[in-house]
Amino acid sequence: MWCIKKFIFVWLLCFRSLIMSSDIKSEQTCHLSNTLIEEIDSYAPIVQRIINETIQGSFKGNTWQDLAIFVDKFGPRFTGTQVLEDAIDYVLNKSISFGLENVHGEPVTVPRWVRGSESATLLQPRHKDLALLGLGYSVGTPEEGITANAVVVNSFKELKKRAKEIPGKIVVYNEKFISYGETVEYRSSGATRAAELGAMAVLIRSVTPFSLYTPHTGMMSYGENVTKIPAACITIEDATLLQRMSDRGETIVINLKMQARRYPDTQSRNVIADITGSSIPEKTVVVSGHIDSWDVGQGAMDDGAGSFVSWNALKLLKHLGIRARRTIRMIMWTSEELGIIGANYYIQNHTLENKNLQFVMESDTGTFIPQGLKFSGNKLVECILQRIMLLLAPLGNMKLDSPCDGPDIESWINAGIPGGSLWTRDEKYFYYHHTNADTMLAENPKALDMNTAIFAAVSFVLADISVDLPHNYTSENVFIKSP
Amino acid sequence: MWCIKKFIFVWLLCFRSLIMSSDIKSEQTCHLSNTLIEEIDSYAPIVQRIINETIQGSFKGNTWQDLAIFVDKFGPRFTGTQVLEDAIDYVLNKSISFGLENVHGEPVTVPRWVRGSESATLLQPRHKDLALLGLGYSVGTPEEGITANAVVVNSFKELKKRAKEIPGKIVVYNEKFISYGETVEYRSSGATRAAELGAMAVLIRSVTPFSLYTPHTGMMSYGENVTKIPAACITIEDATLLQRMSDRGETIVINLKMQARRYPDTQSRNVIADITGSSIPEKTVVVSGHIDSWDVGQGAMDDGAGSFVSWNALKLLKHLGIRARRTIRMIMWTSEELGIIGANYYIQNHTLENKNLQFVMESDTGTFIPQGLKFSGNKLVECILQRIMLLLAPLGNMKLDSPCDGPDIESWINAGIPGGSLWTRDEKYFYYHHTNADTMLAENPKALDMNTAIFAAVSFVLADISVDLPHNYTSENVFIKSP
Structure with a gap:
């Protein structure tokens, strides 16, 4: 997690969070239509399938195992190194072999600093x-x-x-x-x-x-x-x-x-893989993490785990044969650690698609046992997410907090696009962060399964639901019905 | 803490411990004479003074501060290094300046291994x-x-x-x-x-x-x-x-x-400093720790802290002007980490004095917040210690456990001499043990004060009391009245 200029922004968000948190506390009642409530509730069986498959089915332990294979093979994946590019190729090739769609790397110019x-x-x-x-x-x-x-x-x-x-x-x-x-x-x-x-x-x-x-x-x-x-x-x-x-x-x-020395800029890639929407493919829910890491440890927690929760959410949906009406896009950002380079480049070059972004998610603050979701969005977004949280009950009492916390999706959040991140029991995140101790020992298979299920379930429901989530915190609380 | 051959011994002790622990549980009643009970209880004011002086008086924080000065100055004190000998000289000179008695180093031949x-x-x-x-x-x-x-x-x-x-x-x-x-x-x-x-x-x-x-x-x-x-x-x-x-x-x-290479043996010294007994100086209570450490970290926890709890117990008694009837001897053992070299040499060369040993103590398993004392000794020893624990009530509910745990005093314990060690909340001891993380960060001023007070109080009462503690676990439960 890169956090330099971010801390100023975090203060702004925290201030907003205070207001929003008090909203959450003081205004428990959401005024969703019965139709919408029923629609959300109707996803219960599919969410149950997603959870069953990760917690006790064939995907049990997969995220931990897949992540271990990846970080053991490549080790740390620092911006500007061949090993990062090899790791990107690995994810691209595997994504194709899993049958994910629109699999490609989007070139990004990145800095090269060598310790x-x-x-x-x-x-x-x-x-x-x-x-x-x-x-x-x-x-x-x-x-x-x-x-x-x-x-x-x-x-x-x-x-x-x-x-x-x-x-x-x-x-x-x-x-x-x-x-x-x-x-x-x-x-x-x-x-x-x-x-x-x-x-x-x-x-x-x-x-x-x-x-x-x-x-x-x-x-x-x-x-x-x-x-x-x-x-x-x-x-x-x-x-x-x-x-x-x-x-x-x-x-x-x-x-x-x-x-330590700075060398001329070099090339890297953001990694993209989709499950294309069945009826409104141009509209998108994004799940993401960053594939690069610091040059120490294994980059297992920061942010191999976040990337793999996102990736495995798609692999799981593909495995279950579930396709939503909107596209679900997995992005592994490159060069986050040197200044959110990949994400900012992507977001700046895809602004025309902003209007089609339904919800953007990232995991980059640890994948410990989840407590729920942190979100940014207006009251209607909150109400819909609150209802979706109830679908996650088989995982425990999943709650909402605000704002969301994802450095790579920050520019989108700033632009008023609703987004979410994992809310986990992350007490020890900063024990391991940016150190040689950031290895698979910091990761727990059960927690990774639970987080994968949350990303899969939330992204699927929001990608499939009949309404578009409103953008902008100040926007009218009015839904636009998707065709 | 050196623990190689020890683990076999620990199993034996554990077996005995099972029996003794059940003793502690099953036989709560001690049959000490009223006179002896009254005598022990009469030490309450002096123990209160000891505790007051360490917890809120002029000695508050001293053990941490003194230890920090020492380990910051010398760093790790590995057997066979000049820095260990310099550290020994430092303790000897300071002991003299504090007015401790019989201050001297006893030469020991020690191994020299270099990483x-x-x-x-x-x-x-x-x-x-x-x-x-x-x-x-x-x-x-x-x-x-x-x-x-x-x-x-x-x-x-x-x-x-x-x-x-x-x-x-x-x-x-x-x-x-x-x-x-x-x-x-x-x-x-x-x-x-x-x-x-x-x-x-x-x-x-x-x-x-x-x-x-x-x-x-x-x-x-x-x-x-x-x-x-x-x-x-x-x-x-x-x-x-x-x-x-x-x-x-x-x-x-x-x-x-x-x-790594072994070099010819070299010389080191056990460090001895006494408060000579006022009436039966040949009889002795020993408080101890080891002054050497591994060649990493600062040796703050293992066993700078144990040594300094022992040393400061004497400094505190000296400061308070309290002199017991028996001698209280502080020993900082050398070369514990390479096989209990200093302690075994001392014990083998002082066997004639064994009969005069009233009680032997060591701290070498951490100086976290204390829970009481671990002891080895027969039922009468246990009963006396139980009564002494009540005097420590101002520090909290101090309890007894068995056996005691001190690698350097092990040979004495094996010879049937009653002994004790700190019983602390040592959950994290093995996080730091023998690593670069064994520094002052592992030590807590309040815990060190409490442990210093315990060592000072227990050693003083046992050095001053009218009865000699019985040796041998199997000995008759009969006290010998000291002259």
């Missing part, structure tokens, strides 16, 4: 290797590295207060983890803020609530007209160690070496 | 670096490493069954974590068992219930008349990855390079 070897060594007050992961887009250091005294700060406020000490130093941010959305700002703009004050490099405490000496990578960006200085994340363990040394008045000297 | 650089690389079916930590006493590989096909087994039973496949291979053990005591057998004797069947090397799944791509080290040993083959632990993530590849029938080729 290279990297090390950080504490030289004073004692010698110690500091585990680190350079941040995406960071520049490297000279070959001999940067050796400088460190200034440890626990906030941007402290950085500003100690501005006079910063020139020529390595700034170590030991910021407390509040929430990902809030704390990631240190990773995103920590280099820029320190560079503005004359720092040589920054080492940032990894953005996570828990660590077993686990460095986390992620994206950063440089402000305009600022010297680009190297930026990497270190572990909570080492950030707090350096803080204590600093608090004791000890002189801290660090050598940082990073070969 | 050197090490790497494991998966070459087929795809290229991947495998994080690893070589095991203590393992031999190294030739310079170019060992490149061989891997055989992945999930148990010794499977190893035996596939004996014909083993010659010339690297055996990967993907054993499930049951409990440390049970599962550590793979780390301890996995190399020997595989070597007996002709294996070239072993890679063992780290002995832990949870991992964030965290390799764990620890000790291993070679059986007699067996070819010594290199042995290292890999992460759960990679062990299960290799298992899945193997299950799919893929050929797995690994290159293992280890520079």
Whole structure:
């Protein structure tokens, strides 16, 4: 999950969420017509079939197994690597062999950033290797590295207060983890803020609530007209160690070496596979995740699992021989981790089709045991989804929350297209996120089955239902009946 | 905590524990004389002072702070390194400055094993670096490493069954974590068992219930008349990855390079500091932990914290000006991790003093929030400790369990000397144990204060009380009144 500029947007969404959540609480009554209620309820048998097939039928355990084969075969799938393109070919070829339709890759120009070897060594007050992961887009250091005294700060406020000490130093941010959305700002703009004050490099405490000496990578960006200085994340363990040394008045000297380098842009592809609609194929429900990952771990959780929940939802519907009136489109986005490159490219180049988008879904915040769906949309969308949630009762009490949370579909949501994402018990998401620990151990077969069933069921019902969902949060609560 | 031969002993203790636990449950009534009960109860004000001083007084937070200064200054303190000897000097000098008595280091001959650089690389079916930590006493590989096909087994039973496949291979053990005591057998004797069947090397799944791509080290040993083959632990993530590849029938080729090497024995010291008894100084209560650690992390939890709880118990009593009738001796054992070297040497060379040992304590299984004390001793010991636990009520409901758990004091316990160890909520001990994550983050100031108070209070009361605790589990339940 890429989250740099996003956090500002998340605040806006959160604000809207407050209003919407209170809506959900205060206005329990939905005024759907009896006909529409009956229509939604009539999908109960088909949803039951979908659930049965994933939870106890021939698809049981499939998503976990398929994902394991994929991530074990390819490992991490970083933007600009051949292995990502091989993984894309794999999904395209398999999609064809499964009988999915309109299977193709849509070319996207993507950045190419290469980590290279990297090390950080504490030289004073004692010698110690500091585990680190350079941040995406960071520049490297000279070959001999940067050796400088460190200034440890626990906030941007402290950085500003100690501005006079910063020139020529390595700034170590030991910021407390509040929430990902809030704390990631240190990773995103920590280099820029320190560079503005004359720092040589920054080492940032990894953005996570828990660590077993686990460095986390992620994206950063440089402000305009600022010297680009190297930026990497270190572990909570080492950030707090350096803080204590600093608090004791000890002189801290660090050598940082990073070969990180940006190369010319290259080509990748978004992966598309459809189950074409039977009567209004131009109208579409999208299910999606991103196929690229960071260059560490296996990219199993972020976002192999989200992609495979989407892909297996289509494979499951195909297997069951269920075809909706609208098209259900699976998209695996490319280069999400380096700035939502694939999704933004696709959305910008398909704006004419926006009017035909019925509902857009993504899973990119973990595939733990589901609690329901997070959605963005107006009251009528909410009411329809609430009714659909009742169909998922065999999976437990599935609830609605708002807004939806999918970085790749964000531009669509901003354009007023209703969308949804998985709502799961994601307590440990940020334990694994962007680390070497993002492997199949973070994934649970039962949870993946449940999430696959939810994506299959929700996308099918919304693709088949007789009404088009209204766009825009401010739109009239009026349905347009599909032909 | 060193646990190789120990697990056999633990089984014996567990068996005894079953009997003793049922004792604790079935026979709630203790037949202590009213005089003795009154005597124990009379320590309530002094125990209250000890607790007040640690929980809300001038010692609040001290153990955490002192430990942080120590482990931040020295880092890991591996047997045979100068840094361990420097750390020992630090404790000796500080002990003198605190006014502790009989402060000295007792020389011990210790082994010297050096890890050197090490790497494991998966070459087929795809290229991947495998994080690893070589095991203590393992031999190294030739310079170019060992490149061989891997055989992945999930148990010794499977190893035996596939004996014909083993010659010339690297055996990967993907054993499930049951409990440390049970599962550590793979780390301890996995190399020997595989070597007996002709294996070239072993890679063992780290002995832990949870991992964030965290390799764990620890000790291993070679059986007699067996070819010594290199042995290292890999992460759960990679062990299960290799298992899945193997299950799919893929050929797995690994290159293992280890520079590990044994050097001639060298010298270290057990650290001793006393508060000499006021009237029967030859009789002693021991509080202890081990000062050495593995060569990764900071050795904060294993066993910096245990050592510092013991040390600070003495510092606290000194600070409060409380001197017991018997001597309270703090021992920081050296070279526990390479086979309980320091403690066994001390105990063998002080057998004549065994008769004067009133009670021996160690903390080496974590210093989380305490639940009470684990003890080894007969019914009378239990009854006295039960009464003492009531004095600790200001810390919560402190309970007794059995047997005690301290690798260094094990030989004394085996000789029938009554002993105790902290009983804490140690759920996460094996997350951190023998890893780079064993740092101050694993330690909690409040828990350390509580444990320090327990060690200070229990050691003081037992050192001051009018009766000698009986030795031997089978001894008569008769007290000998101290002069």
